[in-house]
Amino acid sequence: MSPDQHRSHSAQEQPGHSPLVWIALVTLMLMAGIAMPGQGRVNAALAAQTGDAFLAALISFTTGLALMLVIAFATARGRRTMRQVKPAFRSGAVKWWYLLAGCVGGYYVLTQTLTIGMIGVAVFTVSVVTGQTVGGLLWDRIGLGPAGRKRLSLMRVAGALLTVAAVLWAVSPQLSGTDRGLSWLLLVILPFSGGFLNSGQQALNGRQSAAYGSPIPATLFNFIAGTFVLLLAWLGKLLFVGGVPGALPDQWWYYIGGPLGCMFIALGAVLVTKVGVLVAAMGMIAGQLVGSLLLDVLMPAPGSLVTFSTVAGTVLTLVAVVVASLPDMLRRPGRGKR
Template identity: 75%
Template sequence: MTPAGSASDHPARSPAVWLGLLLVMLAAGMAIPGQGRINAELSAHTGDPYLSALISFVTGLLLVCLIALCAPAGRRAVSRVVPAFRSGAVKWWYLLAGCVGGYFVLTQTLTIGMIGVAVFTVAVVTGQTIGGLLWDRIGLGPAGRRRISPMRVLGAALTVLAVLWAVSPQLAGADRGLLWLLLVILPFSGGFLNAAQQAVNGHQAAAYRSPIPATLFNFAAGSALLLLVWLGKLLLAGGVPGELPTVWWYYIGGPLGVVFIALGAVLVTKVGVLIAAMGMIAGQLLGSLLLDLLVPAPGSMVTAATVLGTVMTLLAVVVASLPDLMRGRGPGGR
């Protein structure tokens, strides 16, 4: 873990470089709505959300295994794993980061039907932004400790408000009892831990000089956890899965998850946990908006609040990034 004292210890980047990184953040985040839509279709077909989550992780694992074993860059990256462990650059518990992904999928499966997609999204984003601030502050990410500046706090607050605004048309009519509150805590904790997962993945990506091994370990750990959960569900509730669908695109949810995990692992080494989380949140909203416009699902709606809230998330990323952009423009820039 880098013993940096504050964000000012990190090099400034030009606006052009930050724009490029923002585009990568958006691309990573846009993979998640597509994955969610595909997994929902697979779950509806199989009648088993636990099985659909397991299939998503296993297909992602198979893809990463193929890359790690067949691509020269993948083999070189895997060869650096043992030296990284021996040097102490990677701790054994980093390999458990993928369990967070499995936990996140479980919170999605267990809560969305009762609290709705909108509340789930707000809870996750709030957890991700608070987690991003905290993990950056304590230095969990590969960039070391980053100061909680007013602009970063403002950007984080704008992100939560933007998402709340974007999903506000879907928030009416929620039953807000004690059970509702307890259910909201699950996706909040999933988002909070997801920010830590990205930080740990960033450490691995930096140590291996590639995101491939970290992505492989993430999908292996997540698949193992979801397999245990699914087998436990079969033992307790019974029910043998029916015939799997033959539609090919039902199985690309895992590869989309690979895009999210791999790009996220690289991004936190470049911009820190908070900015990476905020940029990918903006990408998630943008991806959801595009899906609702181009391939609308039953019950989906696009309103002015949805569009303006999505735009506001992009503004929030810019606001939180301003200290890094301004630092190189003269002494005392930060």
């Protein structure tokens, strides 16, 4: 049986989850998503301190890479799982191009750096979420993730549309007064493509995690590829634009963006093996909104705006996750999909 046939067979025989397991999975989705606005806030502060957004992104990935190197080679579990890499390649369960998934992380950060200042955080968020949702539907349909092909049921499509509507509602107070010319539309395409590719990145990470039996190798390879992409981007910026970065800050919390990224990638790689690309992406989107809301309430940044729409839209994303998950929730544990 070929690896692709084995994955298709596994997807068909994949058992359902009990309600308690679903609660645990949704909690993990939220935790993974919450890490992202925290990382964004830290990286933005580091960019302001150094005066170089490209350098801040590079530092974030570098610290994440350093952490993953320690986990992969200085812990018994890490070394044990890294020994599964060669067998996974030999069997064909992992293709060499899966390792390029980490480049998407670098691309996503670049789209964030290049567009947020011109289209705003709200438009960026809606564009990314729409890309993640469309990507989640497509990657699940063609079977890019480790769970194989998933049917585009009415509940899944409704949950996806509800997610985009909920995010649009949550950020609606920040959308007024936006100029929408051709240049604006072209800029919106960048974060949309970043979100679209990000859901594919999670799918490939899930395939690797299933093959290795752990998310550690996939997370490490993501940070190696992403760091390389951002290093090239930063060097290109120095070469063609110039500019000497400011002094690095002394406070430790400026450097936790990388570890937060490790949390997001590792949890995402595990979650797509359990619930598929679409539901995992939607759950982490809900976590991002929850995390952003908590930051705006507890540690508001200049210009932060919390309204009824912000809270209601965030709650609606949680409802959307439940709606999209219903087909799997209602399937009894121990029964495969027909």
